[in-house]
Amino acid sequence: MALVLYVENSLPALSKLHNSSAQFHFANHDLHLAQDWKKLGVAAVVWDAAVVMCMYLELGKVELKEKVAIELGAGTGLVGIVAALLGDITFSTFQGAKVTITDRQPALDFLSANVKANLPWDRQGSVVVSELTWADIVYLEDTFVPLLQTLEHLCSDTTVVLLACKIRYERDTNFLSMLKQQFKTEEVFYEKQRDIHIYKAWKLAVRRDL
Template sequence: MALVPYVENPLPVLSKLHNTSAEFNFANHDLRITQDWKRLGVAAVVWDAAVVLCMYLELERVELKGKVAIELGAGTGLVGIVAALLGAKVTITDREPALDFLSANVKANLPADPLGSASVSELTWGEGLHRYPAGGFDLVFGADIVYLEDTFVPLLQTLEHLCSDATVVLLSSKIRYERDTRFLSMLKQRFTVEEVHYDKQWDIHIYRAHRLPPARRDL
């Protein structure tokens, strides 16, 4: 996620973003997620897309136990934390400036983690991908990570590197602009994409994607 601080917005719908924490209950655990909008901007608040994706993981009974997963642009880390609580071994990633904040949230909400079910790691899309196993993940998560057009190509490069033909990608997003739809079109050139859930209350879409075999990918 972009690390851009913003001034406080007076609109009531955005006021929750300026709270210093947000509380949830997932996987029978009470979670308290620290937020810091003033210091880190959009990377340090819980967006609705993350909450809806967590609900989907829990309520749709996505098979997570024993799976190897990675979260991209994790921000506060909510999705990765919930996936770990549901049994996955998760690498929770974001850009370097957000890592201390992200790590603090993970440690606060997974205090007793003897199996190492969650780890925090730096990942700038399209860079240093050799540090992550090619095709080495069963699941890839992304919540509200599609909004900056300059990141679309490196994000696709990252997804292709992380995914095998069996990997399931789950992207949760509010479709705000035409460019968001353009990203989905770009994704469909390399992945099969289907919408598997729509939350009407929060206007959040969840897409499931699988990497296409090489012969079927558009060049």
């Protein structure tokens, strides 16, 4: 345990977390995400990983049209919103939600409000906000196993997993090593300014001869 005293808003990297909103332009839309660090902490601010994931999705290297997506640990929902906008749900045969945006229960009202405020009315039906808690605890290495089990459960042989993260601590590389035991994993994007890596992963083929 350590007690660290700091002056709120004194560091640029931290001050943006205390702003009541964050603005972006992705998928030809101006997006205004409400933030509330004091009320909900990490779940109610836009992190660099989400911003870089949106930059990657905009490159068009992952086909989103007519695809179904689920976002885990969505926070403000920026990535799911951009995925829904890029996915273009106007094709006629598709029924039901295209993007499911998930987080822990306490974050859901805030998340839903952001999703509603940032999607045009004719796209609202393409997104569902839903609770998905993969562990009762947060930010401990203990969550790695339940998170990987959740990915394993959600993925078919054709599912692509995209992961955006900083690599700061040994535990971050530990998670990647654990991921690589179940999923073929490759780094597909790196944004130097924010120091965020994007990894693409898909299930390792099951050995039919075993």
